[in-house]
Amino acid sequence: MERFPRLFILAAIGYLLIGVTFGLAVGMGHMDPSSGRFIHAHLNLAGFMAMFIYGVAYHILPRFNATPLKYPGLVGVHFYLVNTGLLGMVASAFAGGVWSADAAHTGFMVFGTVEAVGIFVFAYNIIPVLLLLTPHATSQPTGKASPPQPVAKAVSPVITADMKVTDILDKWPHLADMLVASGLKTLAIPAARASFAKSTTLEQACRVHRIDTDGLVAKLDAAIKGEKTSASATTAVAAQVKKPAALKGSPIKRGETPTADTLIGSLLEEYPEVKPVFEKHYGEGCFSCPGQASETIAQTAAMHSMKTEMILGDINNAIKAAAETAGRN
Numbered sequence: 001m002e003r004f005p006r007l008f009i010l011a012a013i014g015y016l017l018i019g020v021t022f023g024l025a026v027g028m029g030h031m032d033p034s035s036g037r038f039i040h041a042h043l044n045l046a047g048f049m050a051m052f053i054y055g056v057a058y059h060i061l062p063r064f065n066a067t068p069l070k071y072p073g074l075v076g077v078h079f080y081l082v083n084t085g086l087l088g089m090v091a092s093a094f095a096g097g098v099w100s101a102d103a104a105h106t107g108f109m110v111f112g113t114v115e116a117v118g119i120f121v122f123a124y125n126i127i128p129v130l131l132l133l134t135p136h137a138t139s140q141p142t143g144k145a146s147p148p149q150p151v152a153k154a155v156s157p158v159i160t161a162d163m164k165v166t167d168i169l170d171k172w173p174h175l176a177d178m179l180v181a182s183g184l185k186t187l188a189i190p191a192a193r194a195s196f197a198k199s200t201t202l203e204q205a206c207r208v209h210r211i212d213t214d215g216l217v218a219k220l221d222a223a224i225k226g227e228k229t230s231a232s233a234t235t236a237v238a239a240q241v242k243k244p245a246a247l248k249g250s251p252i253k254r255g256e257t258p259t260a261d262t263l264i265g266s267l268l269e270e271y272p273e274v275k276p277v278f279e280k281h282y283g284e285g286c287f288s289c290p291g292q293a294s295e296t297i298a299q300t301a302a303m304h305s306m307k308t309e310m311i312l313g314d315i316n317n318a319i320k321a322a323a324e325t326a327g328r329n
Contacts (some may be wrong), residue, residue, distance in 0.1 A: 002281070002306075004075045008055030011083060013045025026289065039093050046086050054078070058125055058320035063304065064200065067129045078121045085115025159220045161203035161213045168202065168220070175220055181213045182219065185295055198252050209299065249296040258315050267297070267315070274324040277314045283307060 008248055019040055026036035058075055069075065078088050088111025097104025159168060165187070169176055180188045186207055206213040251266035252258060258274075267274060282304055297315070301308040 002059070002075075004079050005055040005059040008051045008058070011079075012048045012051035012055065013290060015043045015051060015086075019043030019047060022108075030075065035093050035096060035098060038098055039090050042086065042089060042093070046082070046089075050082070054082070054122060057122075059128050061126060068306075069125060070128050074121055074125045078118050078125065081114055081118030081121060085111050085113075085118055087111075089115060130305055140292050158224050159202070159217055161206075162201050164198065165200050165202055165205055166198045172220075172224060175223065178220065178223060179216075182216055183209045185209065185299065210302070212245050249299075258312065258319070259298065260297050260312060264300060271315075271319055274315045274318045277311070277318050281311060281314070 003135045019069075021038055022031065022040040024127075025031040026033055026040060058069070089108055091110060092098070092108035095104040095107075097106075097108035099105075165179075165184075169187075176187060178219050202217065203213045206216060249262050249263040250259075252262045252270055256270075258271070258290060264278075268278075282300065295303075297312055298308045301311045
């Protein structure tokens, strides 16, 4: 989990504990009920519930919709705005600024505005994640009609790009091996089939794994229809499923420099010093994932909605630091 989603969730737990404390103080008669209840409610709503939702939304929605945040830098801005606003509102309310007309009330209004700005920043950053990816984006016209695809004409559209992956597997379970072999390596993991496949369309999965959607749809349709294609037609279908070199991956030996195509499993065997990098960005669960044997650095970065260059830079920095330490010793 990235830094700020984790901080949002930690802050949420902290506000929950503080909110409960204020609630107990009001209930026991140790605090003015009017301001105490206001503080208690805002710590639990704007603090615990909202912060928890922010953290989970930033972590989950870009992955489930296969659309990274357009402005990742705004996540930190959002974090500091809403926390500053909430803490300022609580302090002003504690000083009686909710209903008074003095300086405490002015402070309350200022911090309330800061909180509202932070909420608008969240909406501005997260809404595009939900709207940018439109079903069948690969088949929309772009001004000039593209040349007809012979394979698309030869196969009836039984499967469409906007179908959920889990619906495809439920109807045609025998296609699971074909999907994995075509590049959807995540489906080889049972946990991914139970989560990722249920919330992801075939087109979204293809975007994550960098596979041509139309080509894979044609290939799946041909398999379902059981058509006996000629050798040339079979070659045309296979050619449409674009498998970049990164999808195949390459092992690495000690002394070589990791690249985007390097397999995670091989990298961890040869350079165990990079393990903290994956713990930092992906969490400890990364090392129990069977996908590391066949996934590359670029693939895992795409799955976690992160830039390959950033992960690769941290990996190479860790290797360099370990080499320098070994040289001094």
